[in-house]
Amino acid sequence: MDIPFVFVEIFGDKRKLIVENFEIEKFNLILKFKNFDSDEDVKDFIGKKLFVLSNNDLKLGKNEYLIGDLLDCKVIFQNKFFGKLIDVIQLESNDVYVLLSENNTELLLPAVKDFIDEIDVAAKIITLKKNPSEIF
Numbered sequence: 001m002d003i004p005f006v007f008v009e010i011f012g013d014k015r016k017l018i019v020e021n022f023e024i025e026k027f028n029l030i031l032k033f034k035n036f037d038s039d040e041d042v043k044d045f046i047g048k049k050l051f052v053l054s055n056n057d058l059k060l061g062k063n064e065y066l067i068g069d070l071l072d073c074k075v076i077f078q079n080k081f082f083g084k085l086i087d088v089i090q091l092e093s094n095d096v097y098v099l100l101s102e103n104n105t106e107l108l109l110p111a112v113k114d115f116i117d118e119i120d121v122a123a124k125i126i127t128l129k130k131n132p133s134e135i136f
Contacts (some may be wrong), residue, residue: 077128
């Protein structure tokens with residue numbers, strides 16, 4: 001993944017910050033901004049929301065997705081609607097997709113290749129590898 005810049009909201013305005021370097025440590029993204037060289041320089045950013053434009057502006061790796069792009073994806077198996085992705089739970093071992101089934105039941109789907117055949121964020125479709133009755 002490549003993150004060239006982010007926006008931070010300060011006093012209602014969004015300010016563009018150039019990302020010099022970043023690390024992913026468990027579920028934390030640690031960013032180093034250009035011209036901000038000390039803890040004191042970035043203290044006003046603590047607790048602030050960071051924004052990116054979209055995955056079109058980020059260079060995501062294969063099988064990397066923004067959570068916002070996954071939300072509301074239809075989940076299908078053999079061209080039959082099974083449910084809709086309503087949330088993503090980020091765990092240490094893998095993400096878990098929260099699905100809302102046709103009968104309004106929440107189901108948890110491990111986001112692993114054993115269960116997921118394909119994700120097409122442009123079409124908003126996640127295709128399952130296995131019959132949902134085998135998973136749930």
